[in-house]
Amino acid sequence: MARTTDRHVVIVGASLAGTRAAQGLRTLGYAGPITLIGGEKELPYDRPPLSKHLLASDWSDEVIEGNRLMTPAELDELAIEVRLGTAAVALNPVTKAVTLSDGSSVAYDVLIIATGAAARPSPWNPSSGVLQLRTLDDSRAISARLALKEHVVIVGGGFIGTEIAAAALKAGCPVTVVDPVAEPMARLVGPEIASILVELHLRNGAQTRFGVGVTDIQGEEGALTVVLDDGTRLEASTAVVGIGSIPSTSWLVGSGLTINNGVLTDPFLRAVGADDIYAIGDVAQWPHPGRGTDHRAEHWTNASDQARYVATAITGGEVQPYT
Template identity: 50%
Template structure:
């Protein structure tokens, strides 16, 4: 008897899970449900190439209707899932229809944390294609841009806006950007990166109020100063899209609580992947939720394997990895630098051609994470060493012995003069 798998969520995790079901040999029915009406698209370019006007929407496409048909994946787009009936094995949709399932994959991701400041207009978040299009339109006008939040999204939007010729200020209550991830010492290099590209920063101070409307906004900070802005972008984190599961009986605690196989606790035919999943990591011996593109892809593949091969279950125990393109830096992070008690820097982040790796160790004396900039070989080596559980001293010796990367060609200016 043919089985049906319903995948709820049409971003990268859901798409890759649906495709992986086929590559794993699943021959039943696969239905991919998406709240947005447009074909599934990739989100990292929304704060960079698409926002800058260098890419059109087609270039962000993850799965066309033709490709879905070839793979035997049914698309139900433009309709949100509103409820999960675990006992009845059904997904209820906003149009009143129901989808029966033998297994369901929850891949609804996370939403941008809403702005607590609500002026008349001109305040944006960046999470969807529609968000990026709205911000793109505002960035065509003159006027300063204030970015609230110095994390990955904030930094990438700041770089894009600056490349479009806007005057940009980044505000964050932390003393350095992405300090929660890399620590204050390495974070200072990211502050200098903003300054070298003409972006102003106000770190260590929060936003108290935003008033006005698009083109004429005032951002009042907690130290009493005011910043004029034509446009404000708020990037203050994300929250898992798990509200539609509130009465399902599936355990929710900062995401869907899962076992090491990505199965929802006490609901073995329900899987959760990506930003919405909080699963038990066998290596860390704790439940974790990870908001990274790579994690969504890899967890989707793991869930697809376990659905297709229930007698050969694989635990999901990744080494974390995330990247961010900021100005002329490609920053790549592996492992868990936040667990480090000290770090050492190999290379240079202050020169004209910065390339370096910051290696982090914890109380065990092992390598627990690394941050690399413009150094792919150091990233590959560090990821391998974290996976192997290498000692910090051994990691320092191996990374220090790596040859420097080949010189990168000078960027070719695009239309408008932005590299």
């Protein structure tokens, strides 16, 4: 086996978990080669601001660069080879190689899977006008629509839907939030806080249609009709569909890894049956000791913590089962 410092660590997914893992390895003294592979062309950026202050920003270079997780100078300084705009399309754990969308192949000694999650696709797809939010470009597109101050229907009353609603109201748009669940936030924050949040939205002027599903979205950008299952037809300029996310694992089909709502790992975040492959962040499903079940978290803090944890494990530090 190669000495620790000669091993090639390949990280697939150049966002929070991936960049924090690379930074963590260097901080802990790992001097071997690190390759960071990202499907997006963008330098790594932070996602929480996409549904918050960026929606109301002027999208200046200063704002965008201020939201980066790593600058080109830092990547240089840390000697991290970055391959952006090339998604991983296949993994062969036997030959220890990742195939990229440009047809090239990258060999690894240790692989970190940090491909996160994507917005659950909208089931309603008129020719235009239905937007979703996961990437910088998505946020920019929504922000441009909010600037028109026209009616926005938001499908999904979870965290992201309500944050977009708040930004849309602040921008001066009439807003309706639709969710088939009567108390959509209750499953996330409990019934008491959920009702406070609904109150807050109502007070700020949003209409809510909770407990009513969407059956169709028709028309086009600027002239949409959102059809509800009680027969109501809501006219809207823009619809934003925020109905959750799904872990990005399609590139692992055929790899032999166990995929079950994410990459299933052992308690040490190693992919089940593959000790040289770790999965971290939104894509990882691990046996949570406290909960007694497999668990996948979509939280900023968890992605950062898991990145630091695997950096420690890879550099030979002592680790306990990840909680």
